[in-house]
Amino acid sequence: xxxxxxxxxxxxxxxxxxxxxxxxxxxxxxxxxxxxxxxxxxxxxxxxxxxxxxxxxxxxxxxxxxxxxxxxxxxxxxxxxxxxxxxxxxxxxxxxxxxxxxxxxxxxxxxxxxxxxxxxxxxxxxxxxxxxxxxxxxxxxxxxxxxxxxxxxxxxxxxxxxxxxxxxxxxxxxxxxxxxxxxxxxxxxxxxxxxxxxxxxxxxxxxxxxxxxxxxxxxxxxxxxxxxxxxxxxxxxxxxxxxxxxxxxxxxxxxxxxxxxxxxxxxxxxxxxxxxxxxxxxxxxxxxxxxxxxxxxxxxxxxxxxxxxxxxxxxxxxxxxxxxxxxxxxxxxxxxxx
Amino acid sequence: xxxxxxxxxxxxxxxxxxxxxxxxxxxxxxxxxxxxxxxxxxxxxxxxxxxxxxxxxxxxxxxxxxxxxxxxxxxxxxxxxxxxxxxxxxxxxxxxxxxxxxxxxxxxxxxxxxxxxxxxxxxxxxxxxxxxxxxxxxxxxxxxxxxxxxxxxxxxxxxxxxxxxxxxxxxxxxxxxxxxxxxxxxxxxxxxxxxxxxxxxxxxxxxxxxxxxxxxxxxxxxxxxxxxxxxxxxxxxxxxxxxxxxxxxxxxxx
Numbered sequence: 054x055x056x057x058x059x060x061x062x063x064x065x066x067x068x069x070x071x072x073x074x075x076x077x078x079x080x081x082x083x084x085x086x087x088x089x090x091x092x093x094x095x096x097x098x099x100x101x102x103x104x105x106x107x108x109x110x111x112x113x114x115x116x117x118x119x120x121x122x123x124x125x126x127x128x129x130x131x132x133x134x135x136x137x138x139x140x141x142x143x144x145x146x147x148x149x150x151x152x153x154x155x156x157x158x159x160x161x162x163x164x165x166x167x168x169x170x171x172x173x174x175x176x177x178x179x180x181x182x183x184x185x186x187x188x189x190x191x192x193x194x195x196x197x198x199x200x201x202x203x204x205x206x207x208x209x210x211x212x213x214x215x216x217x218x219x220x221x222x223x224x225x226x227x228x229x230x231x232x233x234x235x236x237x238x239x240x241x242x243x244x245x246x247x248x249x250x251x252x253x254x255x256x257x258x259x260x261x262x263x264x265x266x267x268x269x270x271x272x273x274x275x276x277x278x279x280x281x282x283x284x285x286x287x288x289x290x291x292x293x294x295x296x297x298x299x300x301x302x303x304x305x306x307x308x309x310x311x312x313x314x315x316x317x318x319x320x321x322x323x324x325x326x327x328x329x330x331x332x333x334x335x336x337x338x339x340x341x342x343x344x345x346x347x348x349x350x351x352x353x354x355x356x357x358x359x360x361x362x363x364x365x366x367x368x369x370x371x372x373x374x375x376x377x378x379x380x381x382x383x384x385x386x387x388x389x390x391x
Numbered sequence: 392x393x394x395x396x397x398x399x400x401x402x403x404x405x406x407x408x409x410x411x412x413x414x415x416x417x418x419x420x421x422x423x424x425x426x427x428x429x430x431x432x433x434x435x436x437x438x439x440x441x442x443x444x445x446x447x448x449x450x451x452x453x454x455x456x457x458x459x460x461x462x463x464x465x466x467x468x469x470x471x472x473x474x475x476x477x478x479x480x481x482x483x484x485x486x487x488x489x490x491x492x493x494x495x496x497x498x499x500x501x502x503x504x505x506x507x508x509x510x511x512x513x514x515x516x517x518x519x520x521x522x523x524x525x526x527x528x529x530x531x532x533x534x535x536x537x538x539x540x541x542x543x544x545x546x547x548x549x550x551x552x553x554x555x556x557x558x559x560x561x562x563x564x565x566x567x568x569x570x571x572x573x574x575x576x577x578x579x580x581x582x583x584x585x586x587x588x589x590x591x592x593x594x595x596x597x598x599x600x601x602x603x604x605x606x607x608x609x610x611x612x613x614x615x616x617x618x619x620x621x622x623x624x625x626x627x628x629x630x631x632x633x634x635x636x637x638x639x640x641x642x643x644x645x
Contacts, residue, residue, distance in 0.1 A: 239506055246505030247498055247516075254492045257481035264441055266467035266496030266559050275502070 096334035097229035103314040105283025111321035114256030122183030125303025127288020142206040150285035157281020187300035199299035319367025400449035424609030470562035474552040482541035490523035493558025
C-alpha cells in the first residue's frame with residue numbers, strides 16, 4: 054500500500070488523520086459536557102476492541118466469537134493485579150494485554166485447525182467458558198455480584214512538574230485517546246506491512262497463500278494473539294475507567310457489538326471500523342429507551358449490511374470515489390467491452 | 392543434473408490410486424512436459440510435489456532436500472513454485488500485492504520491525520516492489536499493477552499467477568495448464584514466455600493439452616495414464632510410441 058499508493062493520496066490521508074486527531078484533542082472543550090465525554094471514552098475503548106477483532110476478521114478472514122471473553126480477561130486481569138497485588142496500573146495494563154494474548158494464543162492453538170463455521174463455533178465455546186469462569190470463580194471475581202472499587206490509574210509523577218492524576222473524566226479521556234491513537238497507528242502499520250500482506254493472503258485464499266510460501270498456521274495464530282492483546286488493553290482501560298466490572302459485560306452477545314462495528318465499518322478498513330465504533334457507541338445512548346431492542350436491531354443490521362454492503366461503509370465510499378478515478382474508468386470501459 | 396527427483400511416488404485416496412509408482416526427474420534448465428488424458432493424475436502429481444497432498448509412498452526431493460512430508464510453504468521456500476489449473480489469484484488484492492506476497496518467503500520484516508519500521512524495512516519494501524514491478528513487466532501486466540486481481544481477464548490472471556510464482560524465486564516452476572482458455576495468439580505468447588522463464592535459470596514442468604505447443608516447447612515429455620507413467624523421453628519419440636498413441640494421441644482416422 055505505502056509504496057504503490059500515489060503520493061497525493063497518502064498526503065490527503067495524513068491530513069485527514071491529523072484533522073481527526075485535532076478534533077479529538079479539542080473534543081472535551083467542544084462538548085463541554087461530562088456525559089458526552091464519558092461516551093467518547095467508551096467509544097475509544099470500543100475502537101480498540103473492534104480494531105482487535107478487525108485483525109482476525111477483517112485482515113485474516115477468521116470469524117472469532119471469543120472476543121468479548123478476551124476483553125473480560127483483560128479487565129479482570131488488570132483489576133485483580135492492581136487490587137490483589139498492589140501492582141501499578143501502568144504495569145497491569147501491559148501485563149493484562151500479555152495475559153489476554155496468551156489466552157488468545159491458547160484458544161487459537163486449540164481451534165485454528167478448524168475452518169469457517171466450525172472455527173466460529175469453537176471460539177464461541179471458548180467465549181462461553183471464559184464467561185462461566187468469571188461467573189463461577191467467585192473467590193476471585195466475586196461472580197455476578199460484580200467486582201467493584203477498582204482503583205483509577207495511578208498518578209504519573211513528573212519530577213519538578215507535579216503529578217498527573219487520573220481522577221477526572223477529562224484525564225481519563227486523554228489516557229484513552231492516547232491508547233486509541235497508538236492502537237490505530239499500530240494497526241495501520243501492521244496492515245501495510247509484510248505481516249499484513251500475509252494476513253490478507255490467508256483471507257483471500259488460504260491454500261494459494263500456503264503454496265506461495267506463507268506459513269498460514271503461524272500467521273493465523275499471530276492474528277489471534279494480536280487481536281487478544283488489543284482486547285486485553287481495551288479490557289484494562291475499561292476496568293479502571295468504569296471501576297466496576299461484572300461477567301455480564303463480557304458475555305458472548307457482547308462480541309456481536311464488536312462484530313457490528315467491524316462489519317458495518319468495512320472488513321479490514323481501519324477508518325471504517327473507527328467511524329462505526331464511534332457511531333455504535335453513541336447511538337444506543339442517544340436512543341436509550343430502545344436499548345432493550347439493541348440486539349434485535351444489530352442482528353437486522355448485520356443481515357442488511359451483509360446483503361447490500363458486503364464491504365461495509367468503507368466499501369461504499371471506495372465505490373463512489375473509484376468511479377471517478379482513471380483506473381476505475383479504464384476498468385469500466387474494459388468491462389463494457391468484454 | 393537432476394534437480395527435482397521423484398522416486399516411486401504413489402498417492403491413494405481411500406481405495407483409489409491416483410498416482411502409482413511414478414519416477415522421473417527434472418534437470419537444471421530443463422523444460423519437461425507432463426501430458427496424459429483427463430484424470431491421469433497430472434494435477435495430483437503437482438499437488439504432491441508442492442505439498443498440497445501428502446505422498447502415500449515414494450520420495451520427492453529437490454537437490455539434497457527431501458520434499459515429501461513438508462508443508463506447502465516449506466516446499467515453496469526450498470524453491471518449488473506453481474500455478475493452479477483453476478485460477479487462484481488473491482481476487483480482492485491489487486495485482487502488485489499479489490506479486491509482493493509471492494516475495495514473502497524471501498523477505499524478513501517481522502512483527503516488531505513492521506510496527507517500528509527501522510530504515511531497513513523501507514529498503515526491503517522498496518526492493519520487493521521493484522522486483523514485483525519487474526516481474527509484472529516480464530509477464531506484460533506492468534500497466535495493471537494497481538487494479539484488483541479479480542478485474543483482470545482470465546488470461547491476465549494466468550499471467551499474474553506466473554508472476555506471483557516467479558516472485559518466490561523458485562528453482563523449479565510447475566505450470567498447470569497455463570494456456571487453458573487462452574486464444575491461440577495469447578497461447579503462443581505464453582509459450583514464448585516459458586522459454587524466457589528457462590532463460591532466467593528456472594526449470595519448468597508444464598501440464599499442457601495442446602500437443603503442438605507442448606511438443607515444440609519441451610526438452611522431454613512424461614506421459615501419464617491412469618496414474619502410471621507410460622512414457623518418458625524426447626517428444627518426437629512420444630509421437631511414435633504405441634502406448635502413448637493408443638492412450639492419448641489417438642490414431643489417424645482411416
